[in-house]
Amino acid sequence: MLAPNDKKFTINGTDTDQIYVLNFNRARIREKLDPGNFELTLAQLSGSIGADTSNAEHTGSNVKLAGNGTFIQIIDDSSLTSGGSVSEGGLVYNLISGSIDEGTVIYNSTSPVYYGLLYPQHGVAILNGEQLNKTYANGGVNFNSVTGSGVQGENAVKLFTSLSSSNDLTPVGTNGGIQARSSEQVKSTYYFVRVKNAEYNYSNNPSFVTGSLGELYFNTFINDPQVYITTVGLYNQRRELLATAKLSQPLLKNYTREALIKVKLDF
Numbered sequence: 001m002l003a004p005n006d007k008k009f010t011i012n013g014t015d016t017d018q019i020y021v022l023n024f025n026r027a028r029i030r031e032k033l034d035p036g037n038f039e040l041t042l043a044q045l046s047g048s049i050g051a052d053t054s055n056a057e058h059t060g061s062n063v064k065l066a067g068n069g070t071f072i073q074i075i076d077d078s079s080l081t082s083g084g085s086v087s088e089g090g091l092v093y094n095l096i097s098g099s100i101d102e103g104t105v106i107y108n109s110t111s112p113v114y115y116g117l118l119y120p121q122h123g124v125a126i127l128n129g130e131q132l133n134k135t136y137a138n139g140g141v142n143f144n145s146v147t148g149s150g151v152q153g154e155n156a157v158k159l160f161t162s163l164s165s166s167n168d169l170t171p172v173g174t175n176g177g178i179q180a181r182s183s184e185q186v187k188s189t190y191y192f193v194r195v196k197n198a199e200y201n202y203s204n205n206p207s208f209v210t211g212s213l214g215e216l217y218f219n220t221f222i223n224d225p226q227v228y229i230t231t232v233g234l235y236n237q238r239r240e241l242l243a244t245a246k247l248s249q250p251l252l253k254n255y256t257r258e259a260l261i262k263v264k265l266d267f
Contacts, residue, residue: 001089001119011128012094012114018129018145019116020159024180026123033120034183035078035093039100040125041166041176042132044070044141045158063154063161070136071169071176072097074127076118079104090121097139101174113139120183127159188266193232195259201225227253232263 002008008015022040024033044066076093078084084091096112099105106112116127134140141162145155167176202208202225210217216225228250234243245263253259 001087001092001122001124003088006088009117009126009128011116011126011131016128016130018133018147020127020129020132020155022125022127022159022178024123028182029123029180030182031121031184032182033118033123034181035076035084035091035118035120036104037100037179037181038076038118038120038125039098039175039179040074040095040127040163041170041178042072042074042141042159042162043166043169043176044068044072044136045143045162063157065161065165066136066142069169071166072136072139072141073099073107074115075100075104075106076120077106077112079106080109084120087119089119089124091119093118093120095125095127099174100179115139129155186266188264191234191263191265193261193263195229195253195261197255197258200229200253201227201255203227225254229253229259229261232261234263234265 008017009019010016046064046066074095075098077096078093081093084093086092094114095116095118096114097107098112099107113131114128115131116125118125129143129145132140132143133145135142143155143158143162145158163177170176208217208221208227209215216222230247230250232245232247233241234245235241243265245265247261251259251261
């Protein structure tokens with residue numbers, strides 16, 4: 001998602017050395033995440049690390065909530081910049097402080113807190129670890145990300161704990177955790193197929209004829225054939241079959257009946 005010579009994600013004009021990544025399953029987001037309908041709620045973690053400056057005191061199974069019921073909410077800024085910005089990874093939006101529970105609300109819209117980047121076409125959210133490490137008063141949630149190579153930090157557990165615990169902290173009628181929905185653009189083309197009364201009154205179905213000479217099964221079909229249309233084929237100029245459309249029910253066709261069939265092609 002970065003340009004070939006770009007080594008770091010730039011969030012609000014500043015390169016970051018620590019990131020947390022949320023990667024959504026492609027099968028679940030279809031074409032892309034829907035900007036404007038994305039929200040993360042993170043519960044505040046315990047910031048008490050005592051004298052252990054390696055941040056190892058609250059890592060792995062020791063990660064716990066602050067216990068004071070505080071949380072932050074993060075949304076994308078598509079309501080401010082509807083088109084987003086174009087990057088190496090396609091469209092990208094900033095992740096800022098706000099909520100979508102009662103319509104899009106940006107906290108301190110003139111100077112919001114920037115938490116990361118959202119790449120909706122890839123289904124990827126990049127969170128700034130340095131911002132999440134800050135205290136709650138400064139817009140963070142006390143992640144205290146472990147950066148020392150001698151400590152098994154299990155920083156991902158902090159993000160999981162903060163996300164999964166946030167739903168219990170939000171007020172009644174609002175949701176915590178992750179709120180998101182997929183977006184898919186479906187294009188439709190309509191083809192109108194006219195079947196005139198003198199056309200398509202006979203069938204190649206083996207049940208239509210009998211005997212080695214291919215005689216009509218019913219003598220009444222000689223002057224008054226009765227067939228049913230079930231499928232419409234779409235061909236190119238080289239008469240190559242490109243697509244088939246099935247009718248909702250068989251359509252009776254004979255010399256006294258014409259038909260106009262509307263075919264809808266979604267792609």
